[in-house]
Amino acid sequence: MQHESLITIPNRYAFLCEIEQLLNTNAEQSLLLIDVVRFSDVSASFGYDYGDKVLLEIANRIAFLFDDNAIFGRIGGDVFGLILSGTHQQKQLYNFYSHLVQHFKTPIQCDDHAFIADFNVGAASNPKNNSDINKFFSLAETALKQAKDNKFDNFQHAQILTDYTSGRALAMKADITRALEQDELEIYFQPKIELNTLQIIGAECLLRWNHPLDGLIFPGTLIQAAESYNMMNELGYWILEQAFKNAAYLNSKGLRLKIAVNMSPSQLYDLNFANKIQKLAQKHHVELSQFELELTEDVALSNSILVKKQLSQIRAFGATIAIDDFGKGYSNLAYLRDIEIDSIKIDKSFIMQIDESPVNRAIVEASQLIAKAANCELIAEGIETIQHLHILREIGVVSGQGFLFSKAVPVDDFIELANKDLAVGTSFAREHQTA
Incomplete structure (x- = not known):
């Protein structure tokens, strides 16, 4: 079938629904995710309308x-x-990839220009007897991520992700499972500060792992391993459960604060995500209005109907939505027109040198x-010095977080910090009210 417009191609939501229907009748399916390498260069050089014409030609040739x-x-x-x-x-799926690459060695003609397209391809075969669309799709997404990082070949098969790993990496998978079962994971809280009064007005939940052999492990290693082994959805819901549980605990101590929690992409593609967080709020007797759910720009940029639907439902339930790490790696801000958000958290790389770099x-x-x-609201991350604080006040940024105020700490330490905040914070604010 030849498409006359990109709009007529089934979008992510429709595509996922189609996979789900197939899995219900026949679990033996394979999936290829095909990323056009450096396509943004075409749009940047010739304009988005022209870019869409080239992309439509690529789509029709693949179809x-x-x-x-x-x-x-x-x-x-x-x-x-x-x-x-x-x-x-794997060999069969690699042959599909080779067929694709070979075909596109013939240039794409569009008006007076010719382009040769190249691709990153992530492939996955549905695990035996699996009917979980999220598990299947996440395998392919993980494979695509590996394909993009591969210097020697732009193809990756999901099964290889578990087959070729080292003994330590395989042990990591068992460690994650054990950690979830034996309460080795812990939520830390980094205070969110009102920059004029320096009062604590909220906190961001950050994951820590008390590993029995390796000690305290920060979230990067843990999350990377969870993504590699298709355990991000499970880990994400554990974090949410703990966030709601700790919010109830803070409320009981008289600290009804706004709690920010990071969402994983796999959760947003879970059709029941919004309903699940509503049930968590009911289970722990907290209001969803106490929570801000953070998503990254790449998820917002996906322009997925499913993501928009989920976010709209979450906001209707009372929670707020934030864009995390704003400005980190993406320049297409069109998603800000399409998705209703409540906060923008500007990436710490722009804050940490704001006193030295006029561009920052x-x-x-801007x-x-x-x-x-x-x-x-604009929220500043990575505030580390008084100079950072003064400049952000001058610009008019109202709230932020960073090591100037506190690193992330366990919940009881956070409670102690928050209880001291009224006296200490007000005094500190008076001392540093002006540059």
Whole structure:
């Protein structure tokens, strides 16, 4: 089937629904996620309308190549998906990839220009007897991520992610399972501060792992391992459960604060995510209005109907939505027009040198203007010095967090910190009210 517009290609939501229906009738399916390498260069050089024309030509050629054997969809941006009926081995899926690359050695003609497209491809065969769409799709997403990082070949098969890893990496998977079962994981809290009064007005939940052999492990290693082994959804819901449980504990101590929690992409593609967080709030007798759920720009940029639907439902239930690490790696801000958000957390890399770099200051000032136009709050991360604080006050940034105030601490230490906050914070604010 040839498409006349990118709009007529099944989007991520429709594509996921189609996979789910297939799994209910036949679990033997394979999935290819196809990312067009450096396609943003085309749009940046020739404009987005022209870029869409080239992307449509690429889409139609992919659909034509696999028309008799696959269901085709657009995952978002310049990433497409193919569902291949049957369980295919790594070699077979690599042959599909090779066929794709070979075909696109013939340039794409668009107006007076010619382009040769290249691809990163993540492939996955559905695990035996699996009917969980999230598990299947996450395998392919993990494979695509590995393909993008691979210097020697732009193809990765999901099964390889568990087959070729070292003994220590395999032990890491068992460690994560044990950690979840034996309460080795812990939520720490980093205070969110009102910058003029220096009062604690909220906190961000951050994960820590009290590993029996390696000691305290910070979230990067843990989350990377969870993504590699398709355990991010399970870990994400554990974090949410703990966040709600700790919010109830803080409330009982007279500290009804706004709690920020990071969402994983796999959770947002769980069709029941919004309902699950509502049930968690009911279970722990807390209001969803106490919670701010943070998503990264790449998820917002996916322009997924499912993501928009989930976020809209979450906000309707009373929670607020924040964009985390704003400005880190993405320049297409169109998603701010399409997704209703309540807060923008500007990436700490712009804050930590704001006193030395005029460009960093200009970026923060521009972000403040964007936040005001979007009717949301700008939050500064990575505040480490008094100079940072003064400059952010001058710009008009109202709240933030960073080591100047406190690192992330266990919940009881946070309670102690918050109880001291009224006296200490007010005194500190008076001392540093002006530059």
